[in-house]
Amino acid sequence: MSPPADDTSYISPPDYDPAKPPPLNYTIKCNRREAAIIVFFTLIFIEAGILPLILFYSIRWGAHLDNTKNLAIITSTVGTYSGYKLARRSWYLFISDSSHQRRPIGAGRFGPDAFTIQISLGMTGFFTPLIIGSSLSPASVHTVAMSLSCFMIAFCFPLLITGIWPHKLKVPFRVSSMPPYTGLPPAVYTIVEDIVAVDGGGCVEFRQAWRIRYEHSAIMRRIVRVTSLWWGASGMILAGAFIAIAWTTPDDVGYGIGWGLPWLWAIVSAAITVWWVNKELQREADEWSHPSVHKVFSLHIAQTVDEEKVAQEVNEYNDRNV
8 A cells, every 4th residue: 555645654564473452551449540531521511410409409499599509500610621631731731741652653743632622622512502602681491401402513524524434534734743734643542642641651662652553453443433333323323312302391390401411421432432342353353364353554654764763662562563
């Protein structure tokens, strides 16, 4: 497979011993990563799930405050932890001394990764109805109840369109490690790459190992596409249904559905995803020697000289462990 004509730093994917898939050189079962993941999702669930529900109904039925004061209190409490985490990952990505190790392959110092853009779009969708609804006089419970559903739409739309047309859509700017005008992979690819490299501390070594695994495994490419389609399609459809229900039911019912059911969708989808991905990974390992599984597909990712050295180190590690 030939590299792009203008990509002088392109490295052809190496040939691997077809014993098993190239390792990703990363695990969550060390350095308290599992505990950190549990704490993160617990605090996010409390901030944007449990807290808004408890405050709304306790203030409404207990303190008997009107909706304007009630929603103003809720709006002032939501976003503290998520804002801190976004600021922290921006520090890791742009400012810290080791930030060069966490940036996308070939990216400059202040080039945001795809997940930063995608989560920013999602948070914009989340805070827009939250702030508008609580700022009206009187405040609109139905508008505030749309917050999580609007987040789902903004976040899931890239998942859906890149899953429907994998490697077909092109944009004139960098998307994580993907150079401009390069066919975009399903968005789960960049979500995994960016979260593990930046928030999980996998750094550029994981980006290289993830690229190699994706390029060499047809099953991994199927996993990424199917999960993108599942989260994108189910999120978009259910978000529309939640919004419709929130606007056609009484305040108490609509608010509970708007802030409760999106979390139920996320938890159920996450459980299904973990089960199915583990099953497919086992199939990938069992069938790796089959030509239809061990099938190379190039992402045409440009690399700097330093990143080429890291890629070579990853390749040598993989050669020793396959």
